Amino acid sequence: MNKPSALGRIRIVLSHTTHPGNIGAAARAMKTMGLSRLFLVKPERFPHADAQAFAVGALDVLESAVICASMDEALAGTVLAVAATARHRDLAHEVVDCREACRRLIAEAAGGEVALVLGTERAGLTAHEVSRCQAIAMIPTSWEYSSLNLAQAVQVFAYELRISAVGEQVYSQHPAELATHDEAEGFYRQLEDTFYATGFLDPKEPKRLMQRMRRMFARARIEKKELNILRGFLSAIKSKVE
Numbered sequence: 368m369n370k371p372s373a374l375g376r377i378r379i380v381l382s383h384t385t386h387p388g389n390i391g392a393a394a395r396a397m398k399t400m401g402l403s404r405l406f407l408v409k410p411e412r413f414p415h416a417d418a419q420a421f422a423v424g425a426l427d428v429l430e431s432a433v434i435c436a437s438m439d440e441a442l443a444g445t446v447l448a449v450a451a452t453a454r455h456r457d458l459a460h461e462v463v464d465c466r467e468a469c470r471r472l473i474a475e476a477a478g479g480e481v482a483l484v485l486g487t488e489r490a491g492l493t494a495h496e497v498s499r500c501q502a503i504a505m506i507p508t509s510w511e512y513s514s515l516n517l518a519q520a521v522q523v524f525a526y527e528l529r530i531s532a533v534g535e536q537v538y539s540q541h542p543a544e545l546a547t548h549d550e551a552e553g554f555y556r557q558l559e560d561t562f563y564a565t566g567f568l569d570p571k572e573p574k575r576l577m578q579r580m581r582r583m584f585a586r587a588r589i590e591k592k593e594l595n596i597l598r599g600f601l602s603a604i605k606s607k608v609e
Contacts, residue, residue: 373476374532376402379440380448381407382496391421392518398425400525401532405432406441406482422517438484438496446479447472451520452499453492453513461502468504468584470571488517490558521553537554543590554594555581561601564608 379397384390390413394405405428407413413434422429435441442448449468450460463471472481486492486498497503506515506523546554559577562568568576581583589597 368563373473373568374405374528376404376447376476376480377472377528378480379406379525380406380408380435381439381440382441382484383409383454383515383522384410384413385488386517387415388416388421389488389517390415390432391418391423391425392516393417393521394425394428394432396518396522396525399430399522402525402528403428405429406435407421407432408435408438408441411436434568438499442482442484442499444480445482446482447475447502447505448482448500449502450492450497451483451485451506451524452497453505453508453515453574454491460497460500461571463504464467465504465506465524466527466531468502469524469531471502472528473531475531475572481546485517485520489564503528541572543592545592546589546591550591550594551584551589554584554598557598557601561605564605 370505379393379402381393384407387410390405390407390410390514397403413432414429418429419426433441449467449472451468468483468585472483475481482500483504484492484496486496506513506520508515555577558580559568562576563570
């Protein structure tokens with residue numbers, strides 16, 4: 368199985384969700400990253416109009432959600448389950464950050480079903496629920512404030528799962544035509560002449576102004592059209608002072 372198709376073997380398990388809007392927002396977060404398998408363990412209110420409203424274009428994820436009576440039912444048949452939690456626990460499983468957790472989930476999805484498990488908004492996962500998983504994943508949030516909304520946490524994990532599956536996206540660029548050496552030199556001469564004509568630069572004490580200007584434009588990698596705009600602007604300035 369290739370990595371992109373591994374996304375189809377990942378379950379996002381939400382346990383005892385209290386606000387239906389969070390279910391809808393989580394479904395939306397999943398769909399944006401190519402995930403579609405939502406499992407709900409005893410949701411307090413579902414189906415619900417709020418879930419549909421927050422799902423926006425991800426109603427198909429909601430409609431195919433699997434309602435489970437227990438965590439064991441939601442995890443049946445999986446070869447790896449990772450518990451997402453912000454709480455440090457005694458006698459816990461191995462703890463990894465969300466990126467490493469997602470790498471492992473994608474790798475294990477090649478051999479079977481896997482699950483990412485998130486708990487209720489009020490208290491997160493119980494010790495019993497965590498014990499049903501094989502690892503714990505944490506999002507490296509700020510030490511001062513680590514509270515994430517349920518759907519926000521799903522979005523972070525969904526993004527990392529997608530990156531682990533398909534890699535960093537390479538976007539097509541439309542490079543503009545860069546100015547040539549000759550064109551740039553013509554611009555520098557015109558710039559220097561304008562400095563002199565306006566009295567901005569004293570020809571007796573030029574110091575290192577033009578060196579600094581060359582360095583600045585070298586960093587910019589100026590385009591041909593941009594250079595023409597600047598040269599037109601310089602011509603307009605010079606015509607005013609002549």
